Amino acid sequence: MAASRFADCNAVLKALQPIFQEQGMTETVHNWEDHGYLATYIKKNGSFANLRIYPHGLVLLDLQSYNDHAKGREETDQLLNKVEERMKELFHGNIKKVKRLPAILRGGTIDRYWPTADGRLVEYDIDEVVYDEDSPYQNIKILHSKQFGNILILSGDVNLAESDLAYTRAIMGSGKEDYTGKEVLILGGGDGGILYEIVKLKPKMVTMVEISFENDILDNLKGECYQVLIEDCIPVLKRYAKEGRMFDYVINDLTAVPISTSPEEDSTWEFLRLILDLSMKVLKQDGKYFTQGNCINLTDALTQYEEQLSRLYCPVEFSKEIVCVPSYMELWVFYTIWKKHVEA
Numbered sequence: 001m002a003a004s005r006f007a008d009c010n011a012v013l014k015a016l017q018p019i020f021q022e023q024g025m026t027e028t029v030h031n032w033e034d035h036g037y038l039a040t041y042i043k044k045n046g047s048f049a050n051l052r053i054y055p056h057g058l059v060l061l062d063l064q065s066y067n068d069h070a071k072g073r074e075e076t077d078q079l080l081n082k083v084e085e086r087m088k089e090l091f092h093g094n095i096k097k098v099k100r101l102p103a104i105l106r107g108g109t110i111d112r113y114w115p116t117a118d119g120r121l122v123e124y125d126i127d128e129v130v131y132d133e134d135s136p137y138q139n140i141k142i143l144h145s146k147q148f149g150n151i152l153i154l155s156g157d158v159n160l161a162e163s164d165l166a167y168t169r170a171i172m173g174s175g176k177e178d179y180t181g182k183e184v185l186i187l188g189g190g191d192g193g194i195l196y197e198i199v200k201l202k203p204k205m206v207t208m209v210e211i212s213f214e215n216d217i218l219d220n221l222k223g224e225c226y227q228v229l230i231e232d233c234i235p236v237l238k239r240y241a242k243e244g245r246m247f248d249y250v251i252n253d254l255t256a257v258p259i260s261t262s263p264e265e266d267s268t269w270e271f272l273r274l275i276l277d278l279s280m281k282v283l284k285q286d287g288k289y290f291t292q293g294n295c296i297n298l299t300d301a302l303t304q305y306e307e308q309l310s311r312l313y314c315p316v317e318f319s320k321e322i323v324c325v326p327s328y329m330e331l332w333v334f335y336t337i338w339k340k341h342v343e344a
Contacts, residue, residue: 009036009053015090019082114158116330117295135212148327152191160191161327168193170323170334171290179203185247187233188254199226209233237278250279252291257305277313293333315340
């Protein structure tokens with residue numbers, strides 16, 4: 001909770017003990033030579049506090065309480081205020097910094113905490129569970145956020161929110177492409193956003209292949225210029241390649257670049273390479289392949305992905321774009337890949 005430039009561990013402990021004793025809390029103290037103190041304080045209602053005092057000046061206080069009502073939060077704030085005041089008195093205001101973190105609410109009916117791709121914990125303003133079911137392939141949640149609208153979460157990963165048109169635009173080429181009269185193949189895209197946007201651009205035909213399509217975006221799986229195939233995309237790609245069917249655009253919205261940087265050990269990388277190779281086989285010579293990468297901070301994984309592009313059956317070139325996707329709360333990398341022109 002607080003850090004000072006020096007600390008007499010025993011003096012800090014003795015100064016803070018009365019605060020917890022006033023709360024009727026039972027104390028247990030552990031001390032280690034040269035490593036400071038750990039004191040635990042337990043209240044009759046099950047609430048408890050861990051006080052860790054380090055010789056180099058760091059003092060940490062963690063409080064845990066079952067109650068989330070206003071009175072419980074007020075009592076916690078009052079206790080923390082007393083600890084801060086006592087610490088300032090003890091060190092005569094000579095405290096390097098004080099940092100108080102907001103409470104983490106665990107075990108509630110609504111889970112507000114979801115990790116970013118690079119491992120940071122984010123608390124969302126979730127106020128409703130709209131949908132929560134298991135498909136044969138993944139858990140599907142739709143949670144409502146006050147800021148971002150409905151958020152689709154697949155097996156624990158934040159997938160897309162109503163606020164995230166920036167994602168859809170980026171994976172379609174950021175408005176730089178002319179889809180009029182073009183043949184388009186979408187791999188994944190179960191939220192329906194990509195299909196919805198492309199259909200408005202008057203393509204010749206859009207084929208979307210999604211293994212688990214369980215939403216109400218579309219009234220029909222087939223329209224004048226689109227069709228949705230509820231199938232595994234790998235057999236479909238192999239069939240199209242065998243038939244010689246070609247597309248102007250292939251949009252891969254299946255999965256982000258794996259965080260693991262060991263392609264030979266991670267089956268997701270093998271799946272990714274297979275999708276890339278098959279997609280190149282059904283992409284026209286002047287066509288474009290769009291896909292997401294991952295969080296901009298995952299530089300090793302993104303570099304590994306770019307190295308995989310040199311191992312495809314045909315030579316390719318690529319460009320990338322960095323986009324802020326609102327509900328991700330992190331910058332996201334998108335790739336455009338095309339077949340390299342080879343002089344005859």
